[in-house]
Amino acid sequence: MNYQTLLSDRTAQMGASAIREILKVVAQPGMVSLAGGIPSPQSFPLDLIQKLCVTVIEKYGAAALQYGPTEGFSPLRQVLAKHLGTLGMKAEPKDVLVSSGSQGVLDALGKVLISKGDQIAVETPTYLGALQAFDPYQPCYVSVETDDDGIIPEALERKLKTGRIKFVYLVPTFQNPTGRSLSIERRHETAAIIKKYEALLVEDDPYSTLRYHGQQLPTLKSLAPDNVVYIGTFSKIFAPGLRVGFCLAPTAIGHWLTIVKQGVDLHTSTLSQALAAEYLAGGYLEKHLPSIINLYRPRQAAMLSALENHFANDFHFSRPQGGMFIWVEGPPGFDAKKAYQKAIQQKVAFVPGCYFYADPGAGLNTMRLNFSMNDPATIEKAVTTLADVVMF
Amino acid sequence: MNYQTLLSDRTAQMGASAIREILKVVAQPGMVSLAGGIPSPQSFPLDLIQKLCVTVIEKYGAAALQYGPTEGFSPLRQVLAKHLGTLGMKAEPKDVLVSSGSQGVLDALGKVLISKGDQIAVETPTYLGALQAFDPYQPCYVSVETDDDGIIPEALERKLKTGRIKFVYLVPTFQNPTGRSLSIERRHETAAIIKKYEALLVEDDPYSTLRYHGQQLPTLKSLAPDNVVYIGTFSKIFAPGLRVGFCLAPTAIGHWLTIVKQGVDLHTSTLSQALAAEYLAGGYLEKHLPSIINLYRPRQAAMLSALENHFANDFHFSRPQGGMFIWVEGPPGFDAKKAYQKAIQQKVAFVPGCYFYADPGAGLNTMRLNFSMNDPATIEKAVTTLADVVMF
Numbered sequence: 001m002n003y004q005t006l007l008s009d010r011t012a013q014m015g016a017s018a019i020r021e022i023l024k025v026v027a028q029p030g031m032v033s034l035a036g037g038i039p040s041p042q043s044f045p046l047d048l049i050q051k052l053c054v055t056v057i058e059k060y061g062a063a064a065l066q067y068g069p070t071e072g073f074s075p076l077r078q079v080l081a082k083h084l085g086t087l088g089m090k091a092e093p094k095d096v097l098v099s100s101g102s103q104g105v106l107d108a109l110g111k112v113l114i115s116k117g118d119q120i121a122v123e124t125p126t127y128l129g130a131l132q133a134f135d136p137y138q139p140c141y142v143s144v145e146t147d148d149d150g151i152i153p154e155a156l157e158r159k160l161k162t163g164r165i166k167f168v169y170l171v172p173t174f175q176n177p178t179g180r181s182l183s184i185e186r187r188h189e190t191a192a193i194i195k196k197y198e199a200l201l202v203e204d205d206p207y208s209t210l211r212y213h214g215q216q217l218p219t220l221k222s223l224a225p226d227n228v229v230y231i232g233t234f235s236k237i238f239a240p241g242l243r244v245g246f247c248l249a250p251t252a253i254g255h256w257l258t259i260v261k262q263g264v265d266l267h268t269s270t271l272s273q274a275l276a277a278e279y280l281a282g283g284y285l286e287k288h289l290p291s292i293i294n295l296y297r298p299r300q301a302a303m304l305s306a307l308e309n310h311f312a313n314d315f316h317f318s319r320p321q322g323g324m325f326i327w328v329e330g331p332p333g334f335d336a337k338k339a340y341q342k343a344i345q346q347k348v349a350f351v352p353g354c355y356f357y358a359d360p361g362a363g364l365n366t367m368r369l370n371f372s373m374n375d376p377a378t379i380e381k382a383v384t385t386l387a388d389v390v391m392f
Numbered sequence: 393m394n395y396q397t398l399l400s401d402r403t404a405q406m407g408a409s410a411i412r413e414i415l416k417v418v419a420q421p422g423m424v425s426l427a428g429g430i431p432s433p434q435s436f437p438l439d440l441i442q443k444l445c446v447t448v449i450e451k452y453g454a455a456a457l458q459y460g461p462t463e464g465f466s467p468l469r470q471v472l473a474k475h476l477g478t479l480g481m482k483a484e485p486k487d488v489l490v491s492s493g494s495q496g497v498l499d500a501l502g503k504v505l506i507s508k509g510d511q512i513a514v515e516t517p518t519y520l521g522a523l524q525a526f527d528p529y530q531p532c533y534v535s536v537e538t539d540d541d542g543i544i545p546e547a548l549e550r551k552l553k554t555g556r557i558k559f560v561y562l563v564p565t566f567q568n569p570t571g572r573s574l575s576i577e578r579r580h581e582t583a584a585i586i587k588k589y590e591a592l593l594v595e596d597d598p599y600s601t602l603r604y605h606g607q608q609l610p611t612l613k614s615l616a617p618d619n620v621v622y623i624g625t626f627s628k629i630f631a632p633g634l635r636v637g638f639c640l641a642p643t644a645i646g647h648w649l650t651i652v653k654q655g656v657d658l659h660t661s662t663l664s665q666a667l668a669a670e671y672l673a674g675g676y677l678e679k680h681l682p683s684i685i686n687l688y689r690p691r692q693a694a695m696l697s698a699l700e701n702h703f704a705n706d707f708h709f710s711r712p713q714g715g716m717f718i719w720v721e722g723p724p725g726f727d728a729k730k731a732y733q734k735a736i737q738q739k740v741a742f743v744p745g746c747y748f749y750a751d752p753g754a755g756l757n758t759m760r761l762n763f764s765m766n767d768p769a770t771i772e773k774a775v776t777t778l779a780d781v782v783m784f
Contacts, residue, residue, distance in 0.1 A: 001590050001618050003644035006558060008507040008529070011648055020654075041454030049457060053445030062433030065441060065631035100492055100635075100657040107656045111528055115400040132655040136503055137400070166398060198393050226393050239457035241662030243492075252395035256403055262412075263524040264499045265492040269661040270633030 010136045018355050019128060022340075026349045032382045034369045035349040037176060037324065043292045043372075044239045048284060049275065056274040064274040070262045072098025072246070073273035079280040080232075080246055088222040089230060091248050097257055100268045102206055102233040102245035105257070106133035107264065109167075109202060109229065112256040114139045118166040121159050123151050125356035125363055127176045127204065130169055139166070141358035148318065150175070150182030153189040160197040167200040172220060174207035174323025177356045177368035181320065184217055191223035200253075204231045209289065211322035212297040226250055234276050236324075237285060237292065242272035296324070302376035303369060306383035312391055324372040327353065330390060334365040342389045348382045402528045410747050411520060414732075418741045424774045426761045427741040429568060429716065435684045435764075436631045440676060441667065448666040456666040462654045464490025464638070465665035471672040472624075472638055480614040481622060483640050489649055492660045494598055494625040494637035497649070498525035499656065501559075501594060501621065504648040506531045510558040513551050515543050517748035517755055519568045519596065522561055531558070533750035540710065542567070542574030545581035552589040559592040564612055566599035566715025569748045569760035573712065576609055583615035592645075596623045601681065603714035604689040618642055626668050628716075629677060629684065634664035688716070694768035695761060698775035704783055716764040719745065722782060726757040734781045740774045 026033040056064050060075075071077065077093040084091040099105045106129065114120070114137035122130070124143040131141070142165060145155040150172060159165055172182040172190075182190065194201050203220045221230035233245040249257060261267070279285055303326055307317050314331040330336065336352040343350060353366025369386075371379055418425040448456050452467075463469065469485040476483040491497045498521065506512070506529035514522070516535040523533070534557060537547040542564060551557055562582075564574040574582065586593050595612045613622035625637040641649060653659070671677055695718055699709050706723040722728065728744040735742060745758025761778075763771055 001592075001642070003592075003642060006505055006592055006645075007648065008503070008505055008510070010507070011504050011652075014648075014651055017651075017654070038459045041458055044454050044457050046449060046454060046457070050446055050449045053449070054442055057438060057442045057445070062436050062438060065436050065438070065633040066433055067430045067627075067632045100661075103656065103658050111400070112403050113398055113400055115402070118400070129655075129658070136652060136655060200393075200395075200398055235459075239663075240459045241457040243657060243659070243661045250393070250395060253398075256399065256406075259406055259409075260403075260528060262409070263521075263528060264495065264656060265635060266495050266521070267635070269492075269635045269664050271631075271664065272661050 010138055014135060017132065019351060022349065022351055025344060031344070031347050031349050032378055033349045033373060034371070034382055035351045036370050036373050038373065039236050039240060039324070040295060040372050043295055045284070045288045048288065049239060052275050052278045056271070056278055060274055064271055066270065068267050068270045068273070070258050070267045072096065072268065073270055073277060075281065076273045076277035079277055083280055084248055088218055089248060090225065095248055095251060095254060097247050097249065097254055098268050098273055099245040099247060099261065100265055101235060101240070101243045102204060102231045103129055103133060104245055104261065104265070104268070105229075105231045105247045106130050106204070108257045108260050110134040110137040111260045112253065113166055119164050121156065121165045121168040122358055123170060123175065124359070125177055125353060125366070126169065126358060127171050128356055130204065131358060143358055146180065148180060149186055150180050151186070151190065153186055153193055156190065157193050160193065160199050165199060167202055168194065169202045169204065170220070171204045171206075173205060173217060174210065174320050174325070176207070177325055177351070177353060178327035179318045179320035179323050179325040180327070181217060187218060187220060187223060191220055194227045195224050199227060200229070201227055202229045202231065206233045206236055207323040209237050210293065210296060210324065212293055212300060214321040221248060229253060234279070237289060238276060238279055242269070242275060244268060244272050244276045296372055298376050299371040299374065299379055300326075302379045303371040303383060306380045310384050310387035315390070324370055326369045326371065328367040328369060330365040330367070332365065334390065336365060336367050339367070339390045343386055346385050346389060348385045348389070350386065402530055406527060409524065411743060414741065414743055417736060423736070423739050423741055424770055425741045425765060426763070426774055427743045428762050428765050430765065431628050431632060431716070432687060432764050435687055437676070437680045440680065441631060444667050444670045448663070448670055452666055456663055458662065460659050460662045460665070462650050462659045464488065464660065465662055465669060467673065468665045468669035471669055475672055476640055480610055481640060482617065487640055487643060487646060489639050489641065489646055490660050490665055491637040491639060491653065492657055493627060493632070493635045494596060494623045495521055495525060496637055496653065496657070496660070497621070497623045497639045498522050498596070500649045500652050502526040502529040503652045504645065505558055511556050513548065513557045513560040514750055515562060515567070516751070517569055517745060517758070518561065518750060519563050520748055522596065523750060535750055538572065540572060541578055542572050543578070543582065545578055545585055548582065549585050552585065552591050557591060559594055560586065561594045561596065562612070563596045563598075565597055565609060566602065566712050566717070568599070569717055569743070569745060570719035571710045571712035571715050571717040572719070573609060579610060579612060579615060583612055586619045587616050591619060592621070593619055594621045594623065598625045598628055599715040601629050602685065602688060602716065604685055604692060606713040613640060621645060626671070629681060630668060630671055634661070634667060636660060636664050636668045688764055690768045691763040691766065691771055692718070694771045695763040695775060698772045702776050702779035707782070716762055718761045718763065720759040720761060722757040722759070724757065726782065728757060728759050731759070731782045734784070735778055738777050738781060740777045740781070742778065
């Protein structure tokens with residue numbers, strides 16, 4: 001049978017992910033991986049989750065295992081509304097929608113909003129998972145310039161002035177892949193600009209809770225509530241395998257997100273939602289979060305100091321106050337893909353930064369380094385190896 | 393802000409589901425609902441699931457809570473391959489893909505296969521959730537005639553002869569909404585036809601395990617392996633809230649299903665998958681299934697005998713050997729929507745059958761009755777009330 005002729009026109013345009021291929025290499029024995037983008041398994045509250053499983057089945061009985069509303073498990077929506085309130089966002093439980101990871105919101109937004117050829121404004125570089133969610137709906141990406149303080153508001157305004165941007169997609173805090181955060185001044189400027197142009201902005205915020213230094217920044221949602229879809233997740237503060245994300249969207253958008261989600265998975269795992277509800281409502285996040293932060297803070301410090309000590313001065317790197325990534329930019333002409341090939345010979349893996357750009361050919365001199373998965377000593381050693389490789 | 397102008401062209405074509413509205417009415421206190429389509433909470437092995445939660449966290453540790461491969465949790469794929477083998481389907485673990493409910497496969501198939509305007513052949517009536525999954529990809533539906541033995545092979549062949557059918561979608565066993573099963577002879581004929589025309593068929597099989605009488609029928613997948621995507625689920629034999637479904641697809645199709653699933657939810661809840669793996673591998677399905685069957689068999693018998701005893705002879709109804717539904721066809725001119733309005737005054741709810749047809753205006757004289765959610769005495773009483781309402 002010829003299956004190829006059965007594919008849709010959108011499928012014909014999709015390719016295998018280069019990062020998936022890299023992650024297969026990384027799984028080889030003996031490889032030290034700075035390539036991943038996942039939380040340390042040491043950060044999961046295993047005993048607590050085991051206990052909460054018993055609790056939620058006692059507390060909710062069959063309701064924890066039955067079909068549920070597409071919008072989400074009611075006790076979770078209630079406690080999330082409160083939680084979002086503590087982060088400065090006004091939320092009614094009815095406006096909080098639960099999703100199968102934050103990826104589920106990205107897919108649903110793509111389906112609801114993107115007609116073929118629509119323009120989506122994204123940071124350069126941007127989160128690859130968002131591009132994978134949006135790609136099947138066949139948008140065009142419009143790259144907006146960024147620097148160490150995140151997206152440049154004037155550059156964003158120039159794009160919005162065209163009147164052709166369907167929405168703006170940002171990870172404003174401890175971004176994946178750069179680790180960068182939008183500065184407080186720029187948050188206010190960005191909020192003012194999207195209000196001025198009546199633009200919609202998607203604020204993807206998986207990392208802001210993982211703050212190791214400095215002060216919490218206001219979310220864009222809190223500064224421009226009508227213009228922002230805020231996306232959060234339990235993946236970095238509880239357990240990613242449960243696949244629980246959520247969003248706070250303007251009601252008119254949330255209505256359609258719910259309808260399309262119903263067609264995609266009916267609803268998110270009720271058991272996972274009940275566990276997340278108990279985790280928040282029982283005050284366990286507050287109790288457990290310090291141990292996650294204490295796990296990652298020295299790992300980040302080790303990576304920053306190794307970069308400082310071993311990398312040449314013409315390599316520039318981000319100095320985030322949280323998250324899971326550091327971004328390295330080599331001098332012009334530095335070829336990160338070649339460096340990757342050499343590095344894996346030395347059993348150290350990372351992701352060449354070019355894969356995070358919507359524009360082909362951009363970011364060839366950049367690297368994404370993850371510090372969540374290895375202890376400080378291993379990180380120090382891996383970065384030292386990497387320094388030899390990149391400067392040979 | 394004007395959110396309406398932001399919607400994609402596909403969203404503009406979607407409507408709120410009439411059945412969602414019905415299910416809201418049904419939730420009113422005192423209503424006896426024959427409208428639902430969900431398993432009885434009494435069928436869930438609550439104590440076992442509580443126990444298995446503890447087991448899987450002990451057995452798999454952090455791996456039960458970490459990000460996992462899009463294709464599925466390896467121990468689950470292995471035991472599913474064996475399980476499919478016992479149902480007569482040759483399956484390697486690498487060909488078994490786990491999904492977020494069977495709905496997840498339907499959405500992914502739509503995304504991979506359907507270009508705008510593509511023709512999909514469906515039974516009349518058909519499963520509404522499939523239409524909801526496919527609709528956003530903007531297909532045209534081609535309705536194929538059915539009778540009490542399921543789809544009519546000659547009618548299917550006439551449609552395939554056009555060479556314009558992208559795929560055929562069927563629920564061949566204890567179909568939702570009709571409860572009908574494709575007869576053994578027609579299974580062989582259908583398999584021969586799809587092979588002859590090199591057509592792809594999607595076999596959605598959530599109910600075949602819920603058999604109360606008679607002999608197991610071979611799956612279409614077992615009769616035409618290269619031409620069929622087989623979809624199964626744990627929703628009716630374990631717990632639907634876990635959202636674990638699976639499919640066995642030709643490798644070339646499975647490749648693309650995996651890529652699009654990665655963009656939709658990365659992967660299905662690892663904890664849910666680990667629970668499903670333990671349920672199958674530990675032999676708990678065999679132990680628990682008889683109690684589900686013993687719960688539903690008398691409910692179905694009560695509904696069939698009440699229909700026999702109280703409904704007039706010009707009402708025709710299906711007599712399935714399993715599943716969760718019975719289909720009632722009134723005489724020409726019988727208006728099931730009007731009957732629904734009268735029935736809810738009498739505190740009995742059902743779903744008018746017209747909602748399960750892809751063609752507007754079809755099936756106005758039909759009703760779907762569910763028997764999984766009420767005990768035999770309640771069913772007997774509700775059907776008696778319904779008989780008064782429909783014949784007034």
